[in-house]
Amino acid sequence: MGKVSELYRQRVLDGTITPDPAQQSVLPQLDRVLADMDAAPASVPARPRSAWRALLGVGNPAAPAAAMVKGLYLWGGVGRGKSMLMDLMADAATDHASRRVHFHEFMQEIQTGLDQARKRGDQDAVRPVAIEVARKTRLLCFDEMQITDIADAMIVGRLFQVLFEQGVVIVTTSNRMPEDLYKHGLNRQLFLPFIDLIRDRMQVVCLDSEVDHRQGRKAGGQVWFTPADPDPGGAMDAAWAELVGREQAQPLQLEVKGRQVELPAFANRVGRAGFWDLCGRPLGPADYLALANAVDALLIDGIPRLSMSNYNEAKRFVTLIDALYEARVRLIASAADEPEHLYNEGEGSFEFERTASRLREMQDATWGNA
Template sequence: MSVLETYEAQVAEGALQDDPVQRAVLPELERIRAAVAQPVRRGWFAKKPDPVPGLYIWGGVGRGKSMLMDLFVDTLDVPARRVHFHAFMQEVQAGIAAARERGIEDAIQPVADKIAGEARVLAFDEMQITDIADAMIVGRLFQKLFDQGVVVVTTSNRVPADLYKDGLNRDLFLPFIALLEERMVVHHLSSDTDYRQDRLAGATVYFTPLGREAREAVDAVWQDLTDGAPASPLTLVVKGREVVLPAFHNGVARVTFYDLCGSALGPADYLAVAEAVRVLLLEDIPELGRSNFNEARRFVTLIDALYEARVRLVASAARRPEMLYLEGTGAFEFERTASRLREMMSDGWGA
């Protein structure tokens, strides 16, 4: 079926809510599906096919970008790869390192060759650049992929011009933005409806005390937000350090307090998490005080990063926000964090 037929079938089944803003992007997805479905003529005198422009869909969180990507990939009859952008770049970095170890001068070329040999279409979730190493690679990599006929479809929360905004040596990154705008159609998904917020509207998102009931409640939220789909870890590399989110699916991550606050992470790490995640399920927040002062300080920094990025938070904790940190250095300052936690628990947060 075409992309439109698939969308309408799911609306008729009640699996999707009909949305005119989502419908507006379907012709672009169908354009790509139909183009890559055409057989490629081979031989000495075969005309090289015209490049198929890709698609860059950007817009606010919860507007259905990932759903549209899933729907599109399901209609394809050619080899395709559906992957979160951060995970993809981790694979690319590893491939480049391996090529350099073999003494290959242009280490990006074999990586691009392998990707092009495996997929006609690359479908990315959440394109964003936070790491200088990625910023220096993507331009050359994508040029090689485009030259080999790979079609890229991606979602992002940012317009291309805002990628890697304020990043180190950003002037070296600007040709990549120009390449995206030249080789891809940029489409703004400007829906006023936040479907992810709708799922959490009116729901409890802070569970206390810790225990079986809290674990089961968070698990129920996770199952609802991910539709029971299998999760996989997401590894972010920040200034050479690895930050691992153990469970991740379509912008939703599930971690424990000690995953993010139990080791020596800092503001840059938490900013990268806030960039990569739109909903964070944070479990097992303990009572905070003198005995775990360093972890508590990291927790404050994490909440600040999530708050500024307007990430939706679902949490389980030993006590309610105002009672989490009652004694020790920093207890007074924690009042601001408690206030932010309260605000992040309210309906409409993250919209």
């Protein structure tokens, strides 16, 4: 198995990565995870702790070495290079079954598996789903762990517990320290044991960099239009005409979990919709993932200012941008203001900092497929 630090050094030498002292300071922890996995057996899953040992907070002395491989929880501000380090981690893990996946996407897969387990009549629906994940994967690399959905919050603790018992090692990034996950969420007291589990089974490290590596990139052709521009509507129409060409646009119907999700205009793998078409309806991560997989470029008209008055729509917009970002979909949009000024106060404004940073990155000329 390679080292993350070696890959980092190679990328610095070839100019792919700009060296950052904060990033370099966490490379030994990433290397440590891979070295521990090399040294620990993977064939025998860890045994769960007995009830009294769990109560006392101590481990099982008879547990196999695989149970002793601590994962890593890497948190810090937006644009600090966490996702890039996760990519390097996945690239370096050549000797073990590993998977690098966005946390939202993974939890959607888990919820689908739970539905199937419940239909089979399984009393503990989480356990067989987690065991199936462990059967295929020893190292899970999650990007952007954040928990806002109560359905995820209520099962994630049990899910991770079984994954750890099965010897799965988890490395994840997040914009929040563990204690701030699912903050102010409904029935949060039921979620708190998961925070203890993270602290017990994962090394928590803050990536404390002063540099936002998503800013200051070379600007390409304008793809974000605000009222300050001379004719934002006309610019959007011109972009649409250029991307679609002579192909006739039609609505696109996507079937997601037995329901229809419509994109109002679609041609040449380019879609166009208004903000309210996509975020004013009760759509979720699975819908946005399906949409992101169907297009190479997406035009969104009329993104408003976001606040508590349209909180649900703002949450959906954040989820939509996450899906587009992960799929590297080219985004062209007209909005009430620049990304950093769309959502400046009230509940949800902290989480939107990451979205604003992603929206800024997605304006780069090299972004996406279109």
